[in-house]
Amino acid sequence: MSVAVENIPGQLDVLDQSLESQMTLSMGPQHPSTHGVLRLELKLDGELVVKAIPDIGYLHTGMEKLFEYKKYQQGIVITDRMDYLNPLGNNLVYVMAAEKLLGLEIPQRAQIIRVLMCELQRIASHMVWLGTSALDLGAMSVFFFCFRQREKILNMIESASGGRMTPSYFRIGGLMMDLPAGFENRCRQFLEGFIEALDTFETLVTGNTIWQSRTQGIGVISREDAIDWGLTGPCLRGSGVELDLRRHNPYSGYETYDFEIPVENDGDVWSRFKVRMRELYESHKIVRQALDRLTPGPIKADAPKVVLPDRDDMRKHMDSLIHHFLIVAEGFSIPEGEVYHAVEGSKGELGCYMKSNGGPKPDRVHFRGPSFINLSALPVMSEGEMIADVVAIIGSLDIVLGEIDR
Amino acid sequence: MADTAILLETIERLKAENPAWITDFKDARGEITAMVSREHIADVCYFLKTNYGFDMLADLCGADNGPEEDPRFEVNYHLFSTKTFQRLRLKVSLSEDEASVESVVGVWRTADWHERETFDLFGINFDGHPDLRRILLPSDFDGHALRKDFPLRGYEPYSLS
Numbered sequence: 001m002s003v004a005v006e007n008i009p010g011q012l013d014v015l016d017q018s019l020e021s022q023m024t025l026s027m028g029p030q031h032p033s034t035h036g037v038l039r040l041e042l043k044l045d046g047e048l049v050v051k052a053i054p055d056i057g058y059l060h061t062g063m064e065k066l067f068e069y070k071k072y073q074q075g076i077v078i079t080d081r082m083d084y085l086n087p088l089g090n091n092l093v094y095v096m097a098a099e100k101l102l103g104l105e106i107p108q109r110a111q112i113i114r115v116l117m118c119e120l121q122r123i124a125s126h127m128v129w130l131g132t133s134a135l136d137l138g139a140m141s142v143f144f145f146c147f148r149q150r151e152k153i154l155n156m157i158e159s160a161s162g163g164r165m166t167p168s169y170f171r172i173g174g175l176m177m178d179l180p181a182g183f184e185n186r187c188r189q190f191l192e193g194f195i196e197a198l199d200t201f202e203t204l205v206t207g208n209t210i211w212q213s214r215t216q217g218i219g220v221i222s223r224e225d226a227i228d229w230g231l232t233g234p235c236l237r238g239s240g241v242e243l244d245l246r247r248h249n250p251y252s253g254y255e256t257y258d259f260e261i262p263v264e265n266d267g268d269v270w271s272r273f274k275v276r277m278r279e280l281y282e283s284h285k286i287v288r289q290a291l292d293r294l295t296p297g298p299i300k301a302d303a304p305k306v307v308l309p310d311r312d313d314m315r316k317h318m319d320s321l322i323h324h325f326l327i328v329a330e331g332f333s334i335p336e337g338e339v340y341h342a343v344e345g346s347k348g349e350l351g352c353y354m355k356s357n358g359g360p361k362p363d364r365v366h367f368r369g370p371s372f373i374n375l376s377a378l379p380v381m382s383e384g385e386m387i388a389d390v391v392a393i394i395g396s397l398d399i400v401l402g403e404i405d406r
Numbered sequence: 407m408a409d410t411a412i413l414l415e416t417i418e419r420l421k422a423e424n425p426a427w428i429t430d431f432k433d434a435r436g437e438i439t440a441m442v443s444r445e446h447i448a449d450v451c452y453f454l455k456t457n458y459g460f461d462m463l464a465d466l467c468g469a470d471n472g473p474e475e476d477p478r479f480e481v482n483y484h485l486f487s488t489k490t491f492q493r494l495r496l497k498v499s500l501s502e503d504e505a506s507v508e509s510v511v512g513v514w515r516t517a518d519w520h521e522r523e524t525f526d527l528f529g530i531n532f533d534g535h536p537d538l539r540r541i542l543l544p545s546d547f548d549g550h551a552l553r554k555d556f557p558l559r560g561y562e563p564y565s566l567s
Contacts, residue, residue, distance in 0.1 A: 056541065056542065057540075057541060057542040057543060057544070060542045060543060062551055064527075064552060065551055065552055065556075065558060066558070069558055100435055101435070103435075227461050227462055227488055228461075228514060228515050228516065229515055229516050230462055230463055230464070230514065230516030241488060243488050243491075248491040249491055249493075337434055337435060338439075338482075339435055339437060340437065340464075340465065340482075340484050340493070340495060342464065342493075349464060351464060351465050351484070353465060353467055353482065353484070355469060363469070364467075364469045364470070366465070366467040366469075368464060368465035368467075368484075372519065373516055373519070373520075376516065376518060376519040377516075405542060406542075
């Protein structure tokens with residue numbers, strides 16, 4: 001019992017008392033560099049940060065409560081609103097948790113499209129990260145170049161699902177509908193242009209000496225600390241831990257794709273930056289492979305009591321019409337049980353704990369948001385740094401408040 | 407998913423180490439769940455971390471079975487190993503009168519915000535937590551929002567003024 005309690009890390013009260021010139025600064029919740037509504041209570045000694053206390057919850061909307069009142073298929077729409085830069089990743093983890101409870105097999109084509117869309121979404125999410133974190137450090141123009149690329153991806157997602165930031169494209173048992181005509185060509189065109197754009201980013205940002213001196217050696221977190229604080233995704237890989245759930249807990253057929261896991265060892269803002277930049281190339285590779293694999297086939301699992309039937313079937317078959325009515329009116333039941341499923345979101349391990357009591361609505365849905373956990377390590381990274389560097393550190397964590405507060 | 411045989415062996419070793427630690431276990435859908443007795447959760451976590459490489463706490467979340475159930479609450483610990491990439495779920499059941507469990511912040515520091523969130527939304531106490539206060543809801547909020555007997559729209563409209 002006492003064993004664990006003794007290991008509690010020292011709170012920084014000692015420092016609190018020793019300082020005479022200390023001042024408290026409230027950064028946010030409206031500060032542009034906090035990427036949403038995050039408030040940081042900074043205890044400062046001159047320009048040095050002695051203590052940083054994140055204050056979250058400004059965007060709390062009780063999503064986890066809402067899931068318990070919605071049918072399983074209605075929950076997908078809520079997941080879009082959590083990490084609004086990576087909605088397809090949220091869709092994926094939610095539907096995969098439900099599929100795991102149901103024991104559904106997903107057709108090959110649907111799996112490939114899921115991988116394809118998720119990697120496009122990862123690129124889009126990293127574009128926002130690159131643009132905004134550069135903007136925070138004063139590099140204005142990068143933002144426009146990034147958002148131009150992101151716009152192309154959002155347009156593609158819109159053509160497939162009808163929504164730009166709230167696609168709800170993945171459904172329990174498959175996809176909402178197949179890719180539209182011409183999607184492949186459009187995607188290949190984008191990929192070609194994107195390689196050129198990556199060159200632009202490398203010239204604009206990576207090779208920029210001002211950028212390097214603003215990021216190198218800032219916000220260092222060691223390998224052991226990173227694991228202890230539960231960091232995942234690019235933040236963990238920036239600290240020298242090779243961990244990518246796409247490789248190590250593979251799902252949706254990721255084990256068959258050829259890609260590398262970028263790892264950097266310094267654990268500073270620069271490392272995290274380089275990991276994400278290299279990830280863009282890897283995602284690009286995966287999208288290309290997924291496009292090559294696309295062959296015609298079914299996009300929905302063969303489970304008439306769970307998956308909505310095609311419109312055409314409903315006109316011809318009585319039982320399809322009945323199933324459609326039952327799924328829409330009553331929903332489908334999921335056998336009793338609980339699962340935890342985790343995928344590699346654009347920001348780290350995105351997990352979904354789902355517990356069913358046998359009815360059409362979940363008993364409990366909990367999301368393990370990577371932003372939430374990555375932000376909790378902010379004090380460790382920023383204490384002892386200059387106040388201007390806190391901005392760089394927040395940018396390097398790539399947080400989305402919609403997911404932190406849920 | 408990873409081989410569950412090794413995890414089952416781990417649970418056998420835990421039982422051999424101290425018979426009071428594990429009360430039961432489940433093997434369903436490729437996931438292993440070990441029911442841990444309320445008093446020993448921090449010891450079990452520390453043991454698993456030091457001896458079996460579960461160096462990361464992937465997730466910690468509470469759940470409410472409803473006010474008429476006993477034990478009413480449960481706390482789920484999702485352990486993860488960055489070396490073997492295996493996952494293990496520990497579950498602690500709590501009755502409403504004794505809705506408190508030992509904190510595991512001393513084992514993994516990432517438990518800090520997880521436990522605050524569970525405290526905030528379920529009202530489960532974590533003994534030994536260094537800074538247990540609400541995290542998502544305002545400090546003067548009445549009730550615990552994720553409890554089953556808390557109405558979806560709250561008791562009354564919350565006003566910031």
